[in-house]
Amino acid sequence: MFKRICIIGVGLIGGSIARSARQQGLCNNIVGYGRKQDEKNLQAAKRLGVIDDYTLELAEAVQGTDCVVIATPVASIESIFSQLKPLWSDDAIYTDVGSTKGSVIAAAERVFGRVPDNLVPAHPIAGAEQSGVIASVGDLFVNKRLIITPVGNTQPEAVQKIQGFWEGLGSLVSVMEVQHHDSVLAATSHLPHILAFALVDMLGHKDEQSEIFQYAASGFKDFTRIASSDPTMWQDICTANKDEIIPLIEQLKDELDKIQCLLENDDSQQLFATFTYARNARQRFLDQFNTN
Structure with missing residues (x-):
């Protein structure tokens, strides 16, 4: 489905997305990105085969990707958007896994002046008390609900592709308005x-x-x-x-x-x-x- 996925934040959710996407054959290559203080976790992700490679340079991480998954805490998403802004590509689909969607939409509007039409906000209703890539599993999303919250200008093709991706991970996908x-x-x-x-x-x-x-x-x-x-x-x-x-x-x-x-x-x-x-x-x- 995707040639190269960049996962920003390879923790429980990001790592589980990577494991499942690999198991289900939904991508050819997975690269992880994180900060310097996250390097031990990224090294573990590579050692475990969760990702193919990692980098601490965002420009390198997103180069050549056709899907970027932001799997960081919701409070950091605006900062991630700001870092992504000069690197944003019309040839990729961007999505997130934040538990609140109004804050993601507001962050995008502050950074870009509008919500980019190739950004598809999403929220997998799945998790565990543990954190980090060590806690990630390949079946975390099987039969779990996933909510997509597109806005008025979101590309229907992008929504369809993200929906298909999550369904490939085993999720039960619903589409919902942000506020709801x-x-x-x-x-x-x-x-x-x-x-x-x-x-x-x-x-x-x-x-x-x-x-x-x-x-x-x-x-x-x-x-x-x-x-x-x-x-x-x-x-x-x-x-x-x-x-x-x-x-x-x-x-x-x-x-x-x-x-x-x-x-x-x-x-x-x-x-x-x-x-x-x-x-x-x-x-x-x-x-x-x-x-x-």
């Missing part, structure tokens, strides 16, 4: 991560923390698993999408206040109704999407 994507992901991904971080932060500061964690059952481990995620990455994501997240936090505070009031008033009937509605709503989700 950020709203949906704020509710289904960003807020849950904040909840997990907040709960563990609260319990971790309690005097009896050792005893609390000593007696934590599997439910606690399951609920707080995502609090093991990369703090830097999630700081970036939450900051970039705060306009969507803050109203959800307000709604959640109202919901907690309601439950507190039910407990204070010994309203067990309404408390049961609230828990039952939540359980049934989750079961509808499981049934609809055949998940566990």
Whole structure:
């Protein structure tokens, strides 16, 4: 599908894209790019056969490529765009994997004055708590959702090719408006991560923390698993999408206040109704999407 792919940021996601693209025969050559401080990770990527080669020079990395994948934290994408601007090629397709899309679009507009028509923003809804190329796997995107968020001037051919690429990696591809994507992901991904971080932060500061964690059952481990995620990455994501997240936090505070009031008033009937509605709503989700 592509002759030469440049992956900017060969970590968990970038490395998994490279592994899968190679396994599925979607490209002939893969080059990785990173900063000097990333060189050990890039060396590992080459040693493991994840990429064919790497360079610390962006101009060298993108030379002759027909696809450039930006797989860096969302906070760094504007800087990447600025570095790419003098090197931008009409003969290549550019895409990203950022968890927020409004910030990517805004960064492109600030750097280029508009969104380049060969930039196809995308977001694979897949990941793990580990980071770095060592954590990358070839089947990370199989049966996982991938959202493409083109804008008005995005080339239909570029969208089609990126869609085909991700489908080749095993993803279930949807096309969505930018704002709708950020709203949906704020509710289904960003807020849950904040909840997990907040709960563990609260319990971790309690005097009896050792005893609390000593007696934590599997439910606690399951609920707080995502609090093991990369703090830097999630700081970036939450900051970039705060306009969507803050109203959800307000709604959640109202919901907690309601439950507190039910407990204070010994309203067990309404408390049961609230828990039952939540359980049934989750079961509808499981049934609809055949998940566990």
